[in-house]
Amino acid sequence: xxxxxxxxxxxxxxxxxxxxATMTHAEKLEIAAMLDDMSVDIIEAGFPIASEGDFAAVxxxxxxxxxxxxxxxxxxxxxxxxxxxxxxxxxxKPRIHTFIGTSELHRAIPNLTMDQMAERIHDCVTHARxxxxxxxxxxxxxxxxxxxxxxxxxxxxxxxGATTINIPDTVGYTAPVESADLIxxxxxxxxxxxxVIFATHCHNDLGMxxxxxxxxxxxxxxxxxxxxxxLGERAGNTALEEVVMAMKVRSDIMPFHSNVxxxxxxxxxxRVATVSGFPVQFNKAIVGKNAFAHESGIHQxxxxxxxxxxEIMRPTDVGLTETSLVMGKHSGxxxxxxxxxxxxxxxxxxxxxxxFVRFKELADRKKEVFEEDLVALMRQNEAVEDRxxxxxxxxxxxxxxxxxxxxxLTIDGxxxxxxxxxxxPVDSAFNAVKALFDHKARLxxxxxxxxxxxxxxxxxxxxRLEEDGRIATxxxxxxxxxxxxxxxYINALNRLIVRREKTAPDHDTKGxxxxxxxx
Numbered sequence: 001x002x003x004x005x006x007x008x009x010x011x012x013x014x015x016x017x018x019x020x021a022t023m024t025h026a027e028k029l030e031i032a033a034m035l036d037d038m039s040v041d042i043i044e045a046g047f048p049i050a051s052e053g054d055f056a057a058v059x060x061x062x063x064x065x066x067x068x069x070x071x072x073x074x075x076x077x078x079x080x081x082x083x084x085x086x087x088x089x090x091x092x093k094p095r096i097h098t099f100i101g102t103s104e105l106h107r108a109i110p111n112l113t114m115d116q117m118a119e120r121i122h123d124c125v126t127h128a129r130x131x132x133x134x135x136x137x138x139x140x141x142x143x144x145x146x147x148x149x150x151x152x153x154x155x156x157x158x159x160x161g162a163t164t165i166n167i168p169d170t171v172g173y174t175a176p177v178e179s180a181d182l183i184x185x186x187x188x189x190x191x192x193x194x195x196v197i198f199a200t201h202c203h204n205d206l207g208m209x210x211x212x213x214x215x216x217x218x219x220x221x222x223x224x225x226x227x228x229x230x231l232g233e234r235a236g237n238t239a240l241e242e243v244v245m246a247m248k249v250r251s252d253i254m255p256f257h258s259n260v261x262x263x264x265x266x267x268x269x270x271r272v273a274t275v276s277g278f279p280v281q282f283n284k285a286i287v288g289k290n291a292f293a294h295e296s297g298i299h300q301x302x303x304x305x306x307x308x309x310x311e312i313m314r315p316t317d318v319g320l321t322e323t324s325l326v327m328g329k330h331s332g333x334x335x336x337x338x339x340x341x342x343x344x345x346x347x348x349x350x351x352x353x354x355x356f357v358r359f360k361e362l363a364d365r366k367k368e369v370f371e372e373d374l375v376a377l378m379r380q381n382e383a384v385e386d387r388x389x390x391x392x393x394x395x396x397x398x399x400x401x402x403x404x405x406x407x408x409l410t411i412d413g414x415x416x417x418x419x420x421x422x423x424x425p426v427d428s429a430f431n432a433v434k435a436l437f438d439h440k441a442r443l444x445x446x447x448x449x450x451x452x453x454x455x456x457x458x459x460x461x462x463x464r465l466e467e468d469g470r471i472a473t474x475x476x477x478x479x480x481x482x483x484x485x486x487x488x489y490i491n492a493l494n495r496l497i498v499r500r501e502k503t504a505p506d507h508d509t510k511g512x513x514x515x516x517x518x519x
Contacts, residue, residue, distance in 0.1 A: 005256045006223040010044040015231035020464050020473040027275040032061040038264040042069040048087035049080045062091035071095035076124045085131045096128040099138035103145040122160050129161030138166035143174040158192035172205025176215035183219035199223035202238045209238040228272040241265045241286040266319035267344030277473030329363035376477030386494045397425040407432040429486045441465040461488040472496040
């Protein structure tokens, strides 16, 4: 373990706790399979006590895993730990991850004294270790915990049988030099510190999550907790793709490595962006659309002569192809299957046939179909079981109002129509939907992205709705922005209906009280 760093991916737990990023059962299993296939060391599959759905997902992932250790999160109580073990015990390599907030601020929430908290840590880690040989303990808000107490709790957890000690920067407060020094000091001064693996879990509130994680490795940590695309609470977490590629590119100053297959990074990045509803920003390191794009004349000239002049890694290192397969109306099924496979989509023959028809329809409206068009096209295949479906939409807009929308929806199999006005075509269309399906959901987010260039570009629209604490995100793409907006709005409503009918608020991951939720 002197030079190998374990990659602990928590996309399915911390990542999914991002408001609006909830994934379906099938989506969680799909992402877990991709993580397992790319040789991620530990997959934190969820928070089993949070809901029946989370328990079922963690249990299914544990049974299906081939390579990775499967981990579940639990609070510092026996009920949580027992439920976690029930979910992960079927894995070939199970792990229980239990935590408690140790800083003064977090100790005040359960109103525990230092001695009471120390006793609880001992009892819970001991209980977990009696169930499972692989136990991880986390000191939530460790970077703001008093040194003496942090040292004391770490030693208690080690003595009770924890095999991994995680030191989270829960609020993204620390700086790289502090991160390295803290890990180095814990290993040197804690009894048993040299006999366990120290881990780091950094949030990105000040934009230093990846730097803090790599600094912790320099200080002796040998496990990095991270997520695909940096997904996570608030500003997110350390991004898996960033730490893996940083260690690969800068092996001269960081003589560490992971076993993650970097060539599969781009495929899983795009898939996570799709199922979570959180698009990757264009200038995102490693996986953003512009990460390997060059527009400046000086840069283009340098790239043509020697790619290394302006690229510190090759596109193929993360799974991109150096040459682009141009897709258009003359492309056949074989070409479409190949391109979709490159993008991380493996389709059965009947699925391909359906997508091929819609691909041809799009290609007839566009001169060239880009990779982003295909991703947007695939998103249309991922709708939840729809109670509401758009049959037709006609809008009238312009300088001479009012703006109107005539819409026909199929709701629970029954066709309904309405004509409404609004402040612009999109507002009119949304009002028409609400006229036919009354609801109290509040529009939290409306974003439009032209995913390709030109006046015939597809628009990808993201809509986020909130109702009684439940949040749902819908996405759709179309060359008609108003149609894409309406479909995204309806998609979000359908997802909200599923959450309303199948998930009790007090059993949802987002509904677990602040004092109980980890890291």
